[in-house]
Amino acid sequence: MKKILYTMLVALMTAFTFTSCEDVPAPYDIPNGGNGGETTTEVAEGNGTVDSPYNPLAVVQYIKSLEAGVNSSDYVYIKGIVSSTKEISAQFGNASFYISADGTTTGTQFYVYRVKGLGNKNIASDDEVKVGDEVIICAKVVNYGGNTPETVQGEGYIYALNGKTEGGTTPSTGQATGDGSKENPFNSVAANQMASKLASGEKTDKQYYIKGKVVSVKEAFSAQFGNASFYISDDGKEDNKFYVFRTLYLGNEKWTEGKTNVAVGDEVVVCGSLINYMGNTPETVQGETYLVSLKSNGGGTETPDTPGDDIKGDFEYVVANCGLENATKLSTLTLTDGLTLTFDGGGNNSVPSFYTTGNAIRIYPKNTIKFESAKSIESLVFVCDEYNGALYNASGDISSTSGKTTISGSNLVISGINSKEFTLTNTSTVTGAPSQLRFTKVIVTYKK
Template sequence: MKKILNALFLTLLAVITFSGCSDVPAPYDIKEGGDDSELVGDGSKNNPYDVTSYLIKKSGTDIWVEGYIVGCMNNKYDGVDASGEPVFAGNEFVTSNFNVNTNIVIAATTSETSTAKIIAVKLPAGDLRDKLNVKDNNGNLGMSVKIKGNYASKYCGVTGLIDITAAVLHTSTGDVEIGDGSSEGPTDAYINESFKSSLGGFTSVSVSGTLSWINDYSSAMIKGGSAEGKFPSETWLVAPTINLSQETEAYITFKHAINYADAATIKDYHQLMISKDYTGNVSQATWTNLPIVMASGNSFTFVSSGNVGIPAEFIGQSSVTIALKYTSTEVTGSTWEVQNFVVAHGKGEEIVDPEPPVTDNSKDNPYDVTKALTLTSTNGTAIAWVKGYIVGGVKNGNDANTVDAPEDVVFGLDDIRNSAILIAASKEETDYTKCMVIGFGKDSPTAKPALNLVDNPDNLGKEVVILGTLKYAFGAPGMKTITDFEFLEGGSDPEPTGPVYTSNITLPAKDWSNSSDAAYGGIVKIGTEETEYPIVKLGTTKLAGVWSSPVLGAAKTKLAFYAVGWKGKSGILKVTIENGGTFEGGEATKQIDLAGNIGATSNSPFTITPADSDYYEFTLTGITATSTIKFNTAEEAADKRAIIFGINVN
């Protein structure tokens, strides 16, 4: 028995040692903190702790800490396993050659190298990660920053700061505020649930199907699809009933992300509901649907629902229940994640209910710029084709981060940024109020390199038709999330003919991952070429993977792509047309036997020399604006991994 206990102890020790950047909150730290008289600062925003004081104190929630950014905690790997996967071997503090963007390290001085004198800061997805991480922002090294979060005795093997909600980056041009710092919301809120570790007082109620809301990824989450298919359901997340009998005005707000949704049904399948006669059975209560700012539907980027005002008929009532209603079907199964759900006293804002995608708008019948300007909104979700001439761009510099004056734009090529263009109904237009700002973020990886004027000055004056979300860009009417485009009348046509390695649909960013679906972004280089092409990597050694394309936006007739299996392995890839349409002959799914490729090993970037037999081309029929294409590896295959690139739908 003693030998068995010793073995169990060693196994547990190994698990703890090689668990990567896990965070251990302060309650698990059994060491006593230091004498508060030694501390510098009080943990407030105006008087933050310095790094040394934080390391002495060893406790605290929602506290501010200030230090210098000196590096990050890289992932370490020790060779590869039998299947060619790298073996994770913990984390190490580095000051260059960063391989992760999920954390930074701060210290009391810019030259600190001792792991005993640093803090590893866990960066949540969104603005805080995008603007602070040193993998993508090498210029942040050496900058002073103050950050709001919670103490963790161990994160990435060193003292940590987790649950970050706000930061102030001290740059040479001034302070940059990031995040809102609202981890808890109003102290007198009726409901204030972060969903960081549980569903709290909320209850998952299934009206149909077998799905439930769960706590995962520090969110309330529900998932209606996987590699096995879609799971039809109607499932509610019901908040505790509250008493508003003494209230004069109140609002609801939360942060949420939606992925794998159908643009045509996203509003109907993700709803905020309110009732004054709920007694425990959602089907017997009377519910009112409240408009919210909708998430994108095609990413795990969190957005605010807005401060949704509670209607007057519910104010003054003693029994008010609020809920989230989720619907999935045999063809649509999104993932919905919700955080920081708050109901509090205060005035709500008018939530613009964006127009849904319209059936009379298509690539062959696009809106002109004049019409599109009347449909775009600050928080729009309507997806449409728009036609116009490229007439200029947004001026470089912080002064033009919001386009609200003539000097913020350039009708031409001088001193413009590569993250936006202007389109207008006339190629001679010089009034910025008659132009749409087309913004290129990480969600437009194909459009940005092909359309921006910095890299493509010959695009100036060309007519183009663009598919995207009618949403403000740079604070002005415009479009974002550009998923398709085509030059007209002599412009260069981005739709490829024959095998190519580029894709004309949006693929995941190279550092994107969805571990629950075993789907990952990445890049591939072809042979000795240095050009990098985006890919979708599906599956792991144990899990089959699944990824669905954005909605196609219009009728298409051809699908083409490259697909390879893992080095020395054979696998199966299934390709399915969903939400309307089939392959020629009436099949909804094609099954492909994958051949292993010598370059498909380890991690991105991959270097692959595809064979002609790795290229696949299919004819499509009956495709609609809401059709999508699902790629998944097969559970029954000996190997469950695949790399797909050069995906083109024409």
């Protein structure tokens, strides 16, 4: 009897087990069916052209093949459906939003960052782009920070919106020209490329010259701040524009009322340090940039008088090209001509230093500079900085262990040195601007 009951109990438990398991889904999807559903696998599509745009997955894969933080050299086309919006701004004329292949937030999300609207024109209303819109984007792209694929700010626009286009074309990638020197300035393409190679927030260790025509003015020169921000390109058009951020005026001075302002179409040369701001915006560095020349659209060229340009010597040391960081306290500089400069504070808390304001080396009272050369030096000419109406020549109070000190215009001249080794000392006993020697260039003449 017990055996029969036991058999019945086993049978009952088996039946209950099978019944209970019938409605429990498998812990994984079964390909081609299983659980009565289908799996969806994203596939990268497109080659980035207008006829075959990348889908979000394909553009992400392409961007990950780029070096981190470096903009793509070419413009690419990307197609998708807006899955969420971050900022659609008529005020700033651009839009930031995410797209996916199907408009949902579950698939690959690609970040469209600060692009212009249809026809490469500014966004005109805050609802110009909405969730569910189908878009085709034309833009350069970047792997921002090495982990965020996105479009490059200011280098993209909406080519098509829900099937509508307004004549936008693929912007020219342009040809980089120039080496950044005064004689051969960068064009906007070369400046963008140089800055884009930097890490996020990193700036160049020296200043470069950049030439172009003004595309648009973001902030004109004003007496309040004395600086201006504008975009330049080779031909004054939007393609390949470079952002000149808060540059000072001619002569590395603040702009004042009555001076010519910058305008669209002007041809300019600027000199400044470059930075990859936030890892996605190549631009000049505020406070380390100034206008070298300004040719008004339809007008003449304005350039400041450059002290020392008419003085010839055997060797010139231009401080702006020294590759020093702002506010660097100086100890020793070895120049390319085999000349060594050794600096000392002389007991003053203010020690010899380099500042980008004026691009000058500052020598305060009691500070010294020791010159050591392989060849005997006949004379030195210090081209002194002029700033806000003050001439920083230490009022001529510079003594030398060899030679005689005189002032000639904005230059401080040490003549009759005839030595391979000598020391200069700032002997000024006054305070403020008259006590400082600030020089932007040293012109060396060797004994014949």
